[in-house]
Each structure stands twice: as structure tokens, then as C-alpha cells.
Amino acid sequence: MNIYLEQLPQQLINGLTLGGVYALIAIGYTMVYGILGMLNFAHGEIYMIGGFTGWWVLHLLTRNNQVIMNSALVISLMIVLAMAVSGLVGILTERFAYRPLRNAPRINLLLSALGVSIFLQNLVLTYQGAKVRVFHIASLIPQDLRVFHVGSTVFSFMRVMVISVTFLLMALLTVVIKKTKVGKAMRATAQDIEAATFMGIDVDRIVVVVFLIGSALGGAAGTMVGLLFTQVDYYVGFQAGLKGFTAAVLGGIGSIYGAMLGGILLGLAESLAVTFLPSAYKDVVAFTILIIILIIRPQGLMGEKIPEKV
Amino acid sequence: MTEMTPTPILEFENVDTYYGNIQVLYDINFKVYPGELVCLLGGNASGKSTTLKTILGVCKIKKGTVKLRNERVNGLPTKKIIARGVAIVPENRRIFPRMTVLENLEMGAYLRSDKNQVKEDIEKIFELFPRLKERINQAGVTLSGGEQQMLAMGRALLSNPDILLMDEPSMGLSPRLVDQQFELIEKVNRQGTTIFMVEQNANMALSIAHRGYVLQTGSIVLTDTAQRLLNNTMMQEAYLGGTEACETSGGTKIP
Ligand SMILES: Nc1ncnc2c1ncn2[C@@H]1O[C@H](COP(=O)(O)OP(=O)(O)OP(=O)(O)O)[C@@H](O)[C@H]1O
Numbered sequence A: 001m002n003i004y005l006e007q008l009p010q011q012l013i014n015g016l017t018l019g020g021v022y023a024l025i026a027i028g029y030t031m032v033y034g035i036l037g038m039l040n041f042a043h044g045e046i047y048m049i050g051g052f053t054g055w056w057v058l059h060l061l062t063r064n065n066q067v068i069m070n071s072a073l074v075i076s077l078m079i080v081l082a083m084a085v086s087g088l089v090g091i092l093t094e095r096f097a098y099r100p101l102r103n104a105p106r107i108n109l110l111l112s113a114l115g116v117s118i119f120l121q122n123l124v125l126t127y128q129g130a131k132v133r134v135f136h137i138a139s140l141i142p143q144d145l146r147v148f149h150v151g152s153t154v155f156s157f158m159r160v161m162v163i164s165v166t167f168l169l170m171a172l173l174t175v176v177i178k179k180t181k182v183g184k185a186m187r188a189t190a191q192d193i194e195a196a197t198f199m200g201i202d203v204d205r206i207v208v209v210v211f212l213i214g215s216a217l218g219g220a221a222g223t224m225v226g227l228l229f230t231q232v233d234y235y236v237g238f239q240a241g242l243k244g245f246t247a248a249v250l251g252g253i254g255s256i257y258g259a260m261l262g263g264i265l266l267g268l269a270e271s272l273a274v275t276f277l278p279s280a281y282k283d284v285v286a287f288t289i290l291i292i293i294l295i296i297r298p299q300g301l302m303g304e305k306i307p308e309k310v
Numbered sequence B: 001m002t003e004m005t006p007t008p009i010l011e012f013e014n015v016d017t018y019y020g021n022i023q024v025l026y027d028i029n030f031k032v033y034p035g036e037l038v039c040l041l042g043g044n045a046s047g048k049s050t051t052l053k054t055i056l057g058v059c060k061i062k063k064g065t066v067k068l069r070n071e072r073v074n075g076l077p078t079k080k081i082i083a084r085g086v087a088i089v090p091e092n093r094r095i096f097p098r099m100t101v102l103e104n105l106e107m108g109a110y111l112r113s114d115k116n117q118v119k120e121d122i123e124k125i126f127e128l129f130p131r132l133k134e135r136i137n138q139a140g141v142t143l144s145g146g147e148q149q150m151l152a153m154g155r156a157l158l159s160n161p162d163i164l165l166m167d168e169p170s171m172g173l174s175p176r177l178v179d180q181q182f183e184l185i186e187k188v189n190r191q192g193t194t195i196f197m198v199e200q201n202a203n204m205a206l207s208i209a210h211r212g213y214v215l216q217t218g219s220i221v222l223t224d225t226a227q228r229l230l231n232n233t234m235m236q237e238a239y240l241g242g243t244e245a246c247e248t249s250g251g252t253k254i255p
């Protein structure tokens, strides 16, 4: 027992890191679902593209195994550009693959999303190849800062950075959603798209903003996972997408705060599970949770049972 | 109405509206003049809501013209039409359920950029409906039917509309609330807002309206002043449920 307790703070840190990333991915699923009622299967690929963008930024800013700028600047650039590129790809997929099908049966939209997912994977496969890209972070953080210890708990710089950035982004999103005009219009549109139109809200524009924000957050997650686990390849979007989706369902799909909560809980659950179970079971945890939630509380933790929209 | 020379604030000319291939409105013609309170009466599925959605550009027309102040607006996106001074209290009110009372009101002023004036106007709405002020931070879904109706009305007024569209304001309200609601509509109209109201409750609607049109399966079959419609035999039989027709003044029957 003692040994478990000793490991607990460590697992919490790890869980929060992972959970923050899952939350960022889940937000993209949940926002799109909230407005269009569709599962954006391509969201995992948006995350993957964020990872590749981050890798390229780091790669281009590294000479002779040495970053050519201040590390904080490099990390910021990686995240910001990943958000920009993923956001752009998100907007393009909406514009060309989803908007033309807005009035088509829902299944067509789902199939289109599946198509986009396969297309983006193959696009990256074609131009980047199948090999794993390694993030050379050695020169990014000086050896003596890479980890620090508090008691028996190891804090790695990257984990602390990832936790800070994810929570900062979630706080920013909360402010946007709650306080700004466009944020309120996003909520109004998600709650009643026709009534939103009656207010003069340009729903098409709101959908674009939703894809932009959701995809940008997914891209940030992609780069941060790259920095944490130092790898990206064309296929990482699949598993990340599943985890983000699970987190969104756990929190209640359609609910942004639910996505945040669901992501963090999923991260903690996975992380705590490996304290007791062999680490091979880590991924099983997510899907066990998904199945249990779908059976006992399909509307998720924070989702509301709302009658089908007429 | 022949003595009225101003341009109509709203006008339909030979409008046909379809949902896909299904025609719902047939050759609709009507006019609403500034300052008027006009009602459109008709039974279930006669096309009343469709008429309002046609004004807003939510339903597309295949033939005819919709004009606001003599300018064609059909084909424009909804937000452009709203921006020209149209607001709606929709059927079933359509309050944003998980937004607060204040946020719902703010949505009504979505296209306005005069922030400070909006704040003042919200205060005016709260004077009109003190109940809403008490519930300012409550989610829309938690309001009673009557309170939701107030909120929908306040939300629509916050865009400072030239013409206010109302879709069955009496629906789902108790008789006492219906009375209050119609008094309020009359008051808003007297303060200068033109109102085009859709109703099934013909008696109530005609008691406050200036003029009325009667819609039957997508066609306008009758139009007259409210007073004469109240006394019209055809109306009595079809919509007013009365038997004691005073006189059979003709109205304008439209074949
Ligand atoms: N989105 C739609 N798609 C297809 N048909 C529709 C649609 N909306 C309405 N209709 C049809 O158009 C006709 C008129 O509907 P509308 O809602 O305008 O009637 P209404 O007079 O407002 O009725 P109510 O008093 O019940 O509100 C009905 O036959 C209805 O079934």
C-alpha cells in the first residue's frame, strides 16, 4: 500500500499532463458536435498535423543539434504555429468537405469526415513518409533543468510546461465562451441554431470559428505530446482521436466544460491505473470507461438529456 | 386603407414558398404600413410560420417578391434582413435554454454596436418586465412559460426593430397571461413599433389589431379591418366559433 501512496503524487502529475492534452482534443470534438451534431472523425488527423508542424518548427530552428533561439521562444513558436496550421486545415475541411453537406443526411457528413481523415493521413504519409519523426529536445532544455525533485516526486520541465499551457488555453477558452460576443454567439448557435439565425447571427461564420478554435487546440495538443513523448508519425491521430472522443463522451458530448472535465478524468484514470495494473492495460482503461459511460450514463457527466432537436 | 399613402414597411407580392418540392404558400399578397398592427390568422399548418420565415429569408421563395420599405429583400441572408430592422418573437419563444436571462437579452442586440445604449435599453426592458430583472442570472430553461414569453419579447425589442414579427404569442399561456400578453403587444405598437402577428386565437388578435388577413392552406382567402373581420360570418364560422354574427359585411374575399 505504502508504495502506491508514494507513487500517488507522481501519477497525479502524469495524469494531469495527459488529461490536459485529452481535454484539448476533446474540446474540438465536443464543439463541432454541439453545433453540427456530427462526429468529426478527422479531428485526430488535425492533431497529428499539429504534431508535424511542431516537429518542423523545431527541426528548422535546430542547427548542429543546437536550437538557434531562446528555448522558450522555440517552444512558443512550435505551439503557436501548430495551432495556426491545424486551425487552417480545420477551416479548409469544414469549407470543402462538410459545408456542402450541411443539409444532407447526417450519415453523409460522417462518411465525409471519415474520408477527410483517410485523406489527411495519406497526404502526410505521401509527403512525410511513414517513419517516426523524433523531436530532438535535448538542446531545448538544459540538462540541469530537465527534471527537478520534490520528495520522491519527479517534475519534468516538459510536464509542467504542458500542464501550464493546457490549463492556460482552457482558461482562455472559458473567457471567450463566457464573455465575448462571438463566444456567446457560439453558445447560442449550439443551443438553438434557428433562433440564433433569428438574432442575426451568421451561423456559417460561427461554424468557421468553432472549427478554427477546436482545430487550433487539437494542434496545440499534437505539438505538446510531441514535446512530451518526442515522437510523431502519420498515424498518431488515430489513437489520440479515440482518447479525445472518449473524453468528450465521458464529459457529455456537446458540453465544453464536460470535455475539459472528461479529459482530465480520463488522463488521471489512465495514469492511476498503471499504478495497479501492468502498463499494457493503459489503453484498455479508456475504452472500458467509454463502454461503461455509454451504458450507464450516455449523456455523460455534464451533458444534459435533451430531447432530439425537432 | 386607400387614404394611406406611405410606403408599406413590409410587402408580399405574389409569393410562392416551397419546402423542397412541396409548395406551402400560394400567391401571397399583403402589405403592412408603418405603425400598423396587422394579424395573419389561420388554422394549424395553414402556413403562418412559413410566412414569417419567408420574411426572414429562412424559407426560400420560388416566385414573387418580399419587400421591406419598397426594397426587395428575398434572396438576402437572414442577418441582412434582421439588420434592416426586423425582429421576431418565434413560435414557442425559442429562448436559449442554457444562457442566462441577461445573455438572452444581449443576443437580441447582437447586430448592434452601440454598447452603452444597449445597456440602457436592457434596463428599460427590465422596467417593463421587473420579473426578468429578478431572474437576471437564471438560465432561460428555468423560467416559466409566461416569463419566457416576456424574455422572448424583450429579446426581440432589443434590436430596436421597425417591424416586430410575432408567431402565436398566446400559445401555451394561461388566459390571464394571454390577456397581459396582448395588452403588452398593443402597448408596444402604440409606442411606434409596427407589428405583424400570426395567431390562431382570432378573437384575441382581432381585438387589438388594425387589420387582418386570413390564411387557409397557404392562400390568403380574406382580408379586412379587424372590426369587420370580427363581424364577418365566414370568420365567425371558421375561426371565431361564434354564432351571433351581427352583420354580414363582405370584406375582401380573395378567390
Ligand atoms: N421544414 C419543413 N419542411 C417541410 N415541410 C414543412 C416544414 N415546415 C413546415 N412544413 C409544412 O408547411 C405547412 C405549413 O407549416 P407552418 O409551420 O407554416 O404552419 P402554421 O400555420 O405555422 O401552423 P401551426 O399553427 O401549427 O404553427 C405544413 O403543412 C407543414 O407540414
Ligand SMILES: [Mg+2]
Pocket: B048, B049, B050, B091, B167
Ligand atoms: Mg406555426
